[in-house]
Amino acid sequence: MIEINAVAQSPSNGRSKFLQRFLRHRLALLGGLVLLVLFIACFGAPIFAPFPRNKQDLLLGPVPPSLEHLLGTDDLGRDYFTEILYAGQVSLLLALSVALISTAIGVLVGVVAGYKSGWVDNLFMRITDLFLVVPAIALLALALQGLGRSPFSIVVVLSLLGWTYIARVVRGQVLSLREREFIDAARVIGAKDRHIIWKHVLPNLGGVIAVNVALAVASAIIVESTLSFLGFGVQPPETSWGNMLSQASGLIGTSKVYLLYFPGLFILIAVLAVNFVGDGLRDALDPRSGSGNSQGRKRR
Amino acid sequence: MSPILEVRDLVKEYPVRAGLLRRQTNTVKAVNGISLSLERGKTLGLVGETGCGKSTVGRCLVNLVAPTSGSVLLDGEDLSKMTSKELRAARRRIQLVFQDPYASLDPRQSIGSILVEPLRLHKLAQGQENQRVSELADLVGLSQSVLEQYPHELSGGQRQRVGIARALALEPEIIVLDEPVSALDVSVQAGVLNLLDELQEQLNLAYVFIAHDLSVVRHISHEVAVMYMGRIIEQVSTDKLYETPLHPYTKALISAVPVPDPRIERTRQRILLEGDLPSPLNLPVGCSFRSRCWKSTELCATVPSLIAYDDHGVACHHPEKP
Amino acid sequence: MTHDSTNEILLEVKDLSVFFRMRDGEDFYAIRNLSLNIARGESLGVVGESGSGKSLTSAAIMGLLPANADVSGSIRFLGEELIGAKESELRKLRGKRLAVIAQDALTALNPVQTVGKQIAEAISVHDNSLTRAELRSRAVELLDLVGISQPETRVDSYPHEFSGGMRQRALIAMSVANEPDLIIADEPTTALDVTVQAQILDVLKRIQDRTSSSLMLITHDLGVIAGFANRVAVMYSGDVIEEGGVDSVFYETAHPYTRGLLGSLPRLDARNRSEPLYRIPGFQPSLAQRPEGCSFHPRCSIAVAGRCDTDIPIVHRAGPEHVARCHLVEDQEAN
Numbered sequence: 001m002i003e004i005n006a007v008a009q010s011p012s013n014g015r016s017k018f019l020q021r022f023l024r025h026r027l028a029l030l031g032g033l034v035l036l037v038l039f040i041a042c043f044g045a046p047i048f049a050p051f052p053r054n055k056q057d058l059l060l061g062p063v064p065p066s067l068e069h070l071l072g073t074d075d076l077g078r079d080y081f082t083e084i085l086y087a088g089q090v091s092l093l094l095a096l097s098v099a100l101i102s103t104a105i106g107v108l109v110g111v112v113a114g115y116k117s118g119w120v121d122n123l124f125m126r127i128t129d130l131f132l133v134v135p136a137i138a139l140l141a142l143a144l145q146g147l148g149r150s151p152f153s154i155v156v157v158l159s160l161l162g163w164t165y166i167a168r169v170v171r172g173q174v175l176s177l178r179e180r181e182f183i184d185a186a187r188v189i190g191a192k193d194r195h196i197i198w199k200h201v202l203p204n205l206g207g208v209i210a211v212n213v214a215l216a217v218a219s220a221i222i223v224e225s226t227l228s229f230l231g232f233g234v235q236p237p238e239t240s241w242g243n244m245l246s247q248a249s250g251l252i253g254t255s256k257v258y259l260l261y262f263p264g265l266f267i268l269i270a271v272l273a274v275n276f277v278g279d280g281l282r283d284a285l286d287p288r289s290g291s292g293n294s295q296g297r298k299r300r
Numbered sequence: 301m302s303p304i305l306e307v308r309d310l311v312k313e314y315p316v317r318a319g320l321l322r323r324q325t326n327t328v329k330a331v332n333g334i335s336l337s338l339e340r341g342k343t344l345g346l347v348g349e350t351g352c353g354k355s356t357v358g359r360c361l362v363n364l365v366a367p368t369s370g371s372v373l374l375d376g377e378d379l380s381k382m383t384s385k386e387l388r389a390a391r392r393r394i395q396l397v398f399q400d401p402y403a404s405l406d407p408r409q410s411i412g413s414i415l416v417e418p419l420r421l422h423k424l425a426q427g428q429e430n431q432r433v434s435e436l437a438d439l440v441g442l443s444q445s446v447l448e449q450y451p452h453e454l455s456g457g458q459r460q461r462v463g464i465a466r467a468l469a470l471e472p473e474i475i476v477l478d479e480p481v482s483a484l485d486v487s488v489q490a491g492v493l494n495l496l497d498e499l500q501e502q503l504n505l506a507y508v509f510i511a512h513d514l515s516v517v518r519h520i521s522h523e524v525a526v527m528y529m530g531r532i533i534e535q536v537s538t539d540k541l542y543e544t545p546l547h548p549y550t551k552a553l554i555s556a557v558p559v560p561d562p563r564i565e566r567t568r569q570r571i572l573l574e575g576d577l578p579s580p581l582n583l584p585v586g587c588s589f590r591s592r593c594w595k596s597t598e599l600c601a602t603v604p605s606l607i608a609y610d611d612h613g614v615a616c617h618h619p620e621k622p
Numbered sequence: 623m624t625h626d627s628t629n630e631i632l633l634e635v636k637d638l639s640v641f642f643r644m645r646d647g648e649d650f651y652a653i654r655n656l657s658l659n660i661a662r663g664e665s666l667g668v669v670g671e672s673g674s675g676k677s678l679t680s681a682a683i684m685g686l687l688p689a690n691a692d693v694s695g696s697i698r699f700l701g702e703e704l705i706g707a708k709e710s711e712l713r714k715l716r717g718k719r720l721a722v723i724a725q726d727a728l729t730a731l732n733p734v735q736t737v738g739k740q741i742a743e744a745i746s747v748h749d750n751s752l753t754r755a756e757l758r759s760r761a762v763e764l765l766d767l768v769g770i771s772q773p774e775t776r777v778d779s780y781p782h783e784f785s786g787g788m789r790q791r792a793l794i795a796m797s798v799a800n801e802p803d804l805i806i807a808d809e810p811t812t813a814l815d816v817t818v819q820a821q822i823l824d825v826l827k828r829i830q831d832r833t834s835s836s837l838m839l840i841t842h843d844l845g846v847i848a849g850f851a852n853r854v855a856v857m858y859s860g861d862v863i864e865e866g867g868v869d870s871v872f873y874e875t876a877h878p879y880t881r882g883l884l885g886s887l888p889r890l891d892a893r894n895r896s897e898p899l900y901r902i903p904g905f906q907p908s909l910a911q912r913p914e915g916c917s918f919h920p921r922c923s924i925a926v927a928g929r930c931d932t933d934i935p936i937v938h939r940a941g942p943e944h945v946a947r948c949h950l951v952e953d954q955e956a957n
Contacts, residue, residue, distance in 0.1 A: 181403040185463075188362050189418040189470065190391040199417075203408045349815035350786075455905055485671040485906075486842065490886035490899035497898065512815065515845075519888035519895065538894040556820035557890050558845025562868045564891065565849035572824060573817050575771070576785040 028280020031273040038270055042088030051079040053086050062256050071262050080259065084266055087239040092270070094151055094224050094240070098158040099216035106163035107202075107209060110170025115178060115197055125171070131164045140223075141232045149235045158223060166212045173208050177201055207281070214278035218271045225267050241267050302376060303337040304506050305361070305394070305474050310334040310370035312356050316581065328580045330356040332530030333370070335606075336508075338474065341500065343507040345521030345538070347514060349553075351577055352527040354510045355399075358478045361508060362396045363387060374474075392422060395467035399479035401459035405451040411437075411462055412447035418469040436465040441495060457488035461495065468499070476508045481516060493520060514557045518542055526550050529580065529588035536612040546612060546619040549589050587617070629661040632804050632836050633683070638695040640682055642910075650910040652678055653860045655695070657937075660804060665830065665837040667851030667868070669844060671883075673906055675860040676840050680806050684722060685712045700803065718748045721802040723794055725809040730793055731781040737765070737792045738777035744799045764795040767832070768825050787818035791825055798829050805829075806838045811846065823850055844887060848872060853943075856880050859917040860909050866944030876940035877948050878922050916949065924950060 041048050050070070057077030065072045071080040113124035140157055147153040177183065178201075186196050227233030228242025229249070236243065241263040248259040312331040315324040331353040338344050346354045359365040361372055363379055372379045374393055382390060398404035405414055415433045419425050425432040437444060440461040451459055460480060467475050477496070481489040493516065499505055511517050517524060518538055525535040526547065534547040545551045552571040559565060573592045578584060584591050586601040593600070595618040606615040640653040653675050660666045670676045681687050683697055685704060697704040699720060704712065716722075724730040732740055741764055742757035752760070758777065765773035768791040781789055790810065797805060807826065811819035823846065830837055839850060847854055847868065854871045856864040856879070864877040875881045885900030904921040907913060913920055919930040929949050938951040 181398050181400055182406045184364055185396075185398060185404045185466070186406075186417070188364060188391065188396045189466065190388050190421050191417070195421070200406050204406070206408075349817060457905075486844075486883060487671065487886050487902045488905075490888075491901040493888070494898050494901055497895075513888075514816070515888045515890045518890060519892065519899070521894065542890070542894075552817060554890070556817045558819075558843060558849050559890050560844035560848045560872065560884060560887055561889075561891075562848045562872050565845075568849075570820060570824075572821055576787055576818070577815075 025280035025283055027276040028283075031276030031280070034269060034273040035277065038088065038266075038273070039092060042085050042092055045082070045085040045089065049079075049082040049085050051082045053082060054078060055082075062259070064255070064258055072258050074259055075256075080262060083239060084241070084244065084262060087241050087244055087263070088266065090151060090234055090238055090240040091221060091224060091242065091267075094155060094158075094234075095217050095220035097155045098162060098220040098224070099213050101155065101159035102162035102220075103166055103209060103213050103216055105159065106166030106212075107170050107205070109163065109167040111174055111197060111201060111205070113167070114171040114174025115193065115201065117175075117178075121171075124167070128164045128167050131161060134161075136161050136223075137226065137230075140227060141230070144227070144232050149233065151234060151238060154224065154227070154233055158220060162216060162220065162223075166209075166216065169208060169212060170205060173205055174201055177204055211278055211281045214274055214281055218274040218278065221267060221271055221274070304340045304375055305336070305338040305508070306373040306376075307334055307336040307357075307361070308371045308373070310357065310360055310372065311368045312353070312360055312365065313368045326581055329530050330580070331360065331367070334527075334530075334532055336525060336532070336535075338506050338508060340473065340506050341504040342522045343500065343509050343520055345517035345524040346508060346510045346527060347512060347517050347524060347553075348527035349512060349577065351529065351580060353530040354527050355478055357527075358396065358476045358508065358510050361476050362391075362394055364396070388422075392470040393472050394474040394476065395470060395472040397460075397463045397467050397475060397477045397480050400483055401456050401463055402451065404463055405459060407451055409450075410447070411442075411449055411451070411454070414451075414462060415447070415465055415469060418466060422470060424470070432469075436469055439468060439499070440465045441491075455488070456484050457491060460484060460488075460492055464492075464495070464499070468503075472505070474506045474508065476510070478510045479512070480509075482511065482513065489516070496520065514542075514554060515559075526553070529578070529583060531588065531615065532606060532613070533589070533615045534613065535606070536614075540612055544612075544620070546609070546614040547616045548593050548595055548618070548620070551620065587615075629664070631659050631661050632700060633658075633660040633838075634696070634698040635659070635679075635683065636696040636698075638679070638682060638693070638697060640678060640687065641692040641694070643690045643692065648910065651860070652691075652909040653682070654934075656860070656862055658855050658862055658865065660836050660838055662803070662836055663830075663834045664853060665839060665851045667847035667854045668838060668840045668857060669842065669847050669854060670857030671842055671906055673859075673908060674857040675909060676857045677808060678860075678909075679857070680722070680808050680838070680840055683806065684716065684720070685709075714748075717744055717797075717802075718800045719803045721797040721800070721805050723797045723805060723807040723810045725812055731789060733781055736778050736780055737784070738762075741765070741777075741792070741796050741799055744796045748800055760799070761795075764799055765792070767798075767829065768792070768795045769821070769828075770795075786814060787821060790814065790818075790822050794822070794825060794829070798833065798835070801833045802835055804836045804838065806840070808840045809842070810839070812841065812843070819846075826850075844884065845890075856883075859907055859912055861917065861947060863918065863948070864940075864944075864946040866941065870941050870944040874941055874944065876944065876946035876951050877918075878924055878950075879918050880946075882921075916947075926950070 055078060060073060060077035062075050063069060063073045069079050069081065071084065074080055074083065109124050109128065113121040140161065143157045144153065147157065183196060183200060186200055224233055224240060225242035225245065228240050229246045231246060234240040234243050244263040245260065251257050251260050310331055311329065311333055313327045313329050316326040316328055317323060318325045334357055336344065346357060348354045356365065360367045367380065374390055379387065379390060412433055415436055416429050419429055419432060433447065434444060437447060442458060442461050442465065446454065446458060481492050484492060497520065500507060509517065509521055521538050523537050524541045525532045528549050534541065534545065534550045541550065542554060545554055552573050555569065555571045575592050578588065578591055587604050590596040590600040599617045604615045604617050606613045635656060635658050638653060638656040639651055641649065641651050643649050656679060668676050668679065682693055683704065687693060693705050695705065699715065738758060738761045741761040745757055745760060746752065761777050762773045765776055770776050770788055770791055784792060811822050814822060826837065829835070841847060851868050853866065854868050855862045856871065856877065858879050864871055864880045871880060872884070875884060882900060882902035886902060888899060902921050907917060915931040915933055916935050919925040922930065925931065926949065933949065935947045935949045937945050937947055940946045940951050
């Protein structure tokens with residue numbers, strides 16, 4: 001099969017090629033847009049929410065969706081749309097924090113293990129294996145019993161358990177990067193390991209890291225929701241989509257079932273959107289969908 | 301005048317691991333006792349086919365790979381006895397140009413930043429970095445606009461020039477070139493070879509030119525060493541090697557190289573070697589070439605040492621008559 | 623074009639053009655009006671640097687271009703038109719009368735099948751009348767023909783048990799199993815050591831002598847061409863810019879590019895450091911971005927303004943059995 005890309009020149013710079021490819025991925029664009037809207041809506045809830053937070057109306061009680069209450073009201077007469085937006089702040093912020101912290105830990109472990117290899121690599125990888133083997137949800141539940149269930153401790157616990165996947169991925173990438181000649185070239189001009197990792201290895205991991213952050217956010221949303229649903233996560237008076245689900249769990253088959261569907265719907269939309277963005281990032285970073293070989297290159 | 305670079309009995313072994321527990325079962329001697337010397341301003345060509353160890357020698361010279369035994373002496377100082385600080389300083393004196401012009405450049409760095417990196421690492425040209433980088437680009441015949449570009453935007457020849465410029469940044473006295481033109485097209489190759497010649501004259505550089513293309517090596521080297529299975533089997537000034545090779549392998553190697561001249565090709569006597577290169581795990585006892593050599597006798601069961609016949613070194617029990 | 627007319631023409635390529643339709647709309651002609659012929663029993667060397675279009679040409683002949691390529695012109699093999707032919711017809715030819723030897727023997731061989739089985743398959747795909755025993759003995763014969771020692775035991779080996787040179791020989795055995803009329807060898811020795819290359823070229827010659835197949839040898843190495851081919855076609859930027867008998871092209875070079883190429887080669891027989899190499903200034907343009915007029919003119923030392931930069935040169939006679947695409951050759955003809 002003849003590579004046409006080997007024939008045409010690619011004049012643009014790496015960064016704009018990346019953007020070009022990302023923008024071609026329509027689902028990713030859609031996902032990105034949806035996320036943007038969600039974030040603005042939730043964190044701008046004081047501005048956008050139709051009602052003030054936690055405004056109870058006991059006389060009204062639970063009411064299905066109507067023009068006044070777009071998503072209806074809950075048992076205490078609070079506007080559901082408003083509650084969902086505020087709950088979104090917790091779910092999204094939690095997910096984002098967990099994603100960033102666990103990625104940071106994972107990248108650190110992966111880079112050190114992959115670059116140093118030898119016993120350091122072995123040690124780090126066995127620790128990783130340990131973390132992977134443990135049944136996460138059970139451990140989480142136990143840990144949270146012990147540490148209390150504030151959003152802060154949830155972030156800490158989830159991050160400490162979520163770094164293993166990215167550590168593996170990053171380590172693999174670093175192992176192959178390490179063999180590349182430009183790393184050798186850096187050593188020949190006298191660069192120390194720290195310099196090489198910072199200047200040459202990490203920038204070349206940028207793509208993998210970006211994709212993983214996206215996926216980690218999606219997974220964190222689900223894990224947090226699950227935990228809260230099971231009662232181990234965010235506790236009232238804090239609300240998250242997960243514990244809204246939990247409070248509405250018995251309502252299937254009743255007229256108040258919308259109290260269950262809406263938080264679930266928001267979780268679904270957020271996770272899908274993040275996944276699409278992750279897909280777009282992954283495709284945009286695939287070197288095969290763009291710049292080809294150049295001239296002056298003999299086949300060997 | 302003492303040689304600027306000297307190698308004494310360099311050996312590099314690699315362990316071979318097998319089995320469930322990856323236990324070491326054997327060793328492969330990629331480099332099996334090499335000795336060389338290089339004068340200032342001269343080019344030593346190191347030739348050989350796949351697996352002869354020439355690339356490993358190159359990497360040992362710049363300390364990318366630590367030798368198992370033997371020494372590399374830079375102007376009389378032994379690299380293996382240096383502290384890491386001294387080694388870093390030594391890097392300024394001997395540099396390496398890689399074979400693959402694409403793989404040896406960080407795809408995420410601009411050319412300008414690739415060239416400034418060695419300067420910053422060794423705190424050279426402080427305050428005048430941009431000027432020095434411009435100078436380097438000029439020196440290797442690259443236009444200034446290249447400095448803003450990224451490796452994938454350049455042609456193979458341009459990338460190789462960047463590799464050479466980077467090696468020159470530290471103002472070395474010796475440059476080891478590992479197959480610097482093998483990945484380039486013929487017309488581009490000529491430009492890079494001419495550049496290397498000019499730079500040698502201008503800056504009095506010594507080159508160790510590692511290659512498998514014998515025509516290129518003949519053109520650029522003052523002296524040539526031929527490697528086979530980790531050992532140097534012949535070494536002498538260039539024209540003498542090509543006109544009167546003494547080792548049967550060298551003879552066969554030279555006779556196998558095609559020449560772009562139909563009449564010469566038609567009338568040549570080609571020596572066709574039997575069989576393939578022996579596996580490095582299963583070398584014949586004694587001279588490693590005996591399995592393919594038409595002259596081999598029982599004498600060849602002992603390893604022949606490199607003996608000089610009037611400056612012409614050859615490791616063979618039955619060399620051609622000089 | 624430059625043939626002894628008594629010899630049967632096996633392959634006739636006339637005005638072949640390959641047009642690529644690109645996703646971003648930047649369509650272009652990779653190959654324009656290319657013509658070449660191969661007669662029975664002869665070796666044609668197709669030489670060019672990377673990006674000259676030589677591999678595309680062989681892909682066009684084999685009918686293996688990608689889907690976004692439009693082919694026009696004519697490729698006649700043994701009188702039959704290949705362009706637009708049905709895939710089933712092409713399959714009958716491929717491997718039987720028209721064979722290809724790929725560059726990379728390692729990836730061209732199936733790692734989980736023995737070499738003998740792969741050779742047998744190459745035969746049985748076209749002729750399933752032979753028994754397993756017959757196929758096996760034919761495979762042994764072929765391995766022997768290509769110089770593999772102990773063929774009776776080697777026939778049951780797997781590709782990874784062979785060295786690089788042996789794998790290439792096995793690949794050649796597969797390709798010539800059905801005694802094709804034409805063998806297209808695309809850079810068959812580029813990845814090999816020079817001593818192994820000499821062995822492989824020797825094998826190819828022996829096979830040619832035995833079966834009187836024609837050979838189209840595609841390579842960037844002018845030395846290999848000088849030693850192997852009867853005729854040479856030099857490609858530059860998608861065109862054949864010079865073609866003729868190997869002696870004519872090497873000694874009475876007509877096209878400035880060929881001249882430049884020959885001058886830029888370091889010679890095995892030249893004394894050390896005798897002269898700087900000639901460097902053709904500039905770079906070969908990509909097939910997608912050719913200059914106007916003669917595609918070589920920006921790099922040509924004898925280009926004539928007003929002519930070479932505006933008109934694409936047609937093929938001119940430079941000597942008996944020797945042509946070149948150059949306006950200045952035309953001037954010589956006229957004089």
